Amino acid sequence: MASTDPTSPPVYSTLLLTRQGRRLTITLNRPELLNACNFDMHEELAEVFVFAARDPHSDVVVLTGAGRAFSAGGDLQHITRNAANPELFDQEARCAKRIVFSMLDLDKPLICRLNGHAVGLGATLALLCDVIFAADRAKIGDPHVNIGLVAGDGGAAIWAQRIGLGRAKEYLMTGDLLTAQKAEEIGLVNHCLPAAELDAAVDAHCERLLKGSTNAIRWTKVLLNLELKRIAHAVLDAGVAYESLSVRSADHRDAVKALVDKQAASASSSRDQNG
16 A cells, blocks of 8 residues: 655555655564464565565664564464365465565565564565564474465475575475574574674674665665575575475364364353463
C-alpha cells in the first residue's frame, strides 16, 4: 500500500518499514504470533525487497523482527489451511521464489538483526542476508522435515553455502535448532552477542557501511551473489516442487493434526489454570 508522502516507505499489514538517515529497517511485524508467516506476509515479503532495491532514500537495509522473536516460521493456521487445501501451496510457492530472488537481487547491504528465534522460513530469511548479528538467546533452524515437509523454500540453497554440504545435510535432515553460540561457531551467523549489545553492534556496522564507497560495496555484493543466484536458479524450482509434493503427503497431514491438537490441549490447560 502506498504512503501519501512520496518520500515515505510503503505501509504493509505484516511488515513495518522505518528510516534512520540512509538506513531502511524492515521489521517482521506480527509480534503476537512471533512474526509467523501467513499468506499476507509471504506476499509482502515478495514485494518489500523490490521496493528496497529501488528506494532512492536508503543505502543500507536492516531486517529484524518485532517483539521477542525474529520469525517462528509458518503460521500454524496458514499451515493447516495448506494441509487441507494443498493446491493453495502452489500460490505460496511462487511467493517463495520471488522472496529468494528479490533478496539476492538487492544490491544494497542487507543486515540481519536476529533479535530472537528464527525458524523455517524465518531462518531462510535471516541466512539470505549478508551479515547476521544474533542475540545470544536466539536459536535458528529449519525443521521442515519435522512436519513432513521438504526444506524447499530456500533452505537447500543457502545452508550449504554458509556451513558446507555435510553440516547442511545434518541440520536440514534432522530439523535441529542451533543456539546462536553454536551458529556463530560453525559460521552460520556472523556474530553472537548479548541481547543488550545487539543494537549497538548493528548500528556500528551500518554506520561503517554508510561511510564507505557506496558503489564499491554494492558491486562487490553483486559479484559475491552471482554464485548464490546460480545455485538458487539450479535448485529452487525442484525444491518448491518437492515441497509441494510433501504438502500433499499423509506424513504432513498427520504432523499438522498433532500440532493443532497440542496447541488446543495447551490452550485448554491454560484456561483451566486461570479459571
